[in-house]
Amino acid sequence: MRFRPLIVAVLASVASGCAASKPPALDNAALEAQVTATEQAFAQTMADRDFAAFGRFLSDEAVFRGGGKEKGGKAGVSAAWKRLYDAPTAPFSWRPELVKVLDSGTLAEST
Numbered sequence: 734m735r736f737r738p739l740i741v742a743v744l745a746s747v748a749s750g751c752a753a754s755k756p757p758a759l760d761n762a763a764l765e766a767q768v769t770a771t772e773q774a775f776a777q778t779m780a781d782r783d784f785a786a787f788g789r790f791l792s793d794e795a796v797f798r799g800g801g802k803e804k805g806g807k808a809g810v811s812a813a814w815k816r817l818y819d820a821p822t823a824p825f826s827w828r829p830e831l832v833k834v835l836d837s838g839t840l841a842e843s844t
Contacts, residue, residue: 772829784818
């Protein structure tokens, strides 16, 4: 019986540690602003003609859609976009018009 108070104290300590390690409430507006700023820096790689910087923004799970086609993965997207960085002048520019972050904060979409 002497061990029971110790076990309860340890369990209470573990439970309070779990509660303390819970992530803070997400601020979707702040996350959307962060994604917007990142997207703007990503677009700047085209204006700067910096293909290496473009590649550093790509995830291995990237998916690009356009022209009725879908490119997936860092290697696939890089291969499809390489020719767009070859000319001295950018063939187009872009900027984020809509950024949406899931309530979980784990995924964002920029269009």
